[in-house]
Amino acid sequence: MNDSHIALLRSLHDEHAPALWRYVRRLTGDDELSRDVVQEALLRAWRNPKVLEQGPTAARAWLYTVARNVVIDERRSARARWEIGSERLPERARSDHSDSALDAWLVADVLTQLTPEHRAVIVRAYYMGQSVAELAVALDLPEGTVKSRLHYGLRALRLALEEKGVTGR
Known part of the structure; x- marks a missing residue:
């Protein structure tokens, strides 16, 4: 589409859209549907x-005919026959924390099945946010040992789950 067509379409919109909307609004009784049409x-x-x-005269007549046909098609559609409109919005979904609580309970239960060494590094790293270096200092272990315990502890945790x-999610 070239620039002249865009200009014609823009002028068609500016000149006819408000009156066309009022016409469709009288046909449908629905503001949103009228805008869509x-x-x-x-x-x-x-x-x-x-x-x-x-x-402009032929284009206006064409637009009104198309709008009327779209309204007719909408009324004949299955959606129009089976959907029931409502002035009130349904309740909003409320966040349910039961899944996260159950997950936390399950993980806490499985953590008790790990060796104390593996449990200590996992809890400190993932729940207390300590880094490998901080864990090494706190547990008086080499960093390589901390990394190894984290790796094997997480593996055992996954297997127990x-x-x-x-x-896996």
Whole structure:
């Protein structure tokens, strides 16, 4: 589409969209649906540039015809027949912390099955936020040993969770 078509479409919108919306609003009684119908009519005009070249009177008649047909199609659709509108919005979903509480309970239970050495580094690293260097100093261990205990402790934790039926997420 070239610049002249864009200019014609823009002028078509500016000149006819408000009146077209009022016309569709009278047909539907619904502000939002009216906006959607006007947008659809203008979109179809954009897709069919020959309409724009016929002159403002013919383009206006074409837009009104398209809008009326879109309203008719909407009323015939299954959505219009089966959906029930509501003035009130449904309740908002409330956050449910039960899943995270159950997860924490399950992990705490599985942590008790680990060796004290593995449990200590996992709890300090993941729950207390200590780094490998901080763990090495606090536990009086070489950093390599701390890394090894973290690796094997997490592996044992994963296996214990899998035994309880928890799969990787």
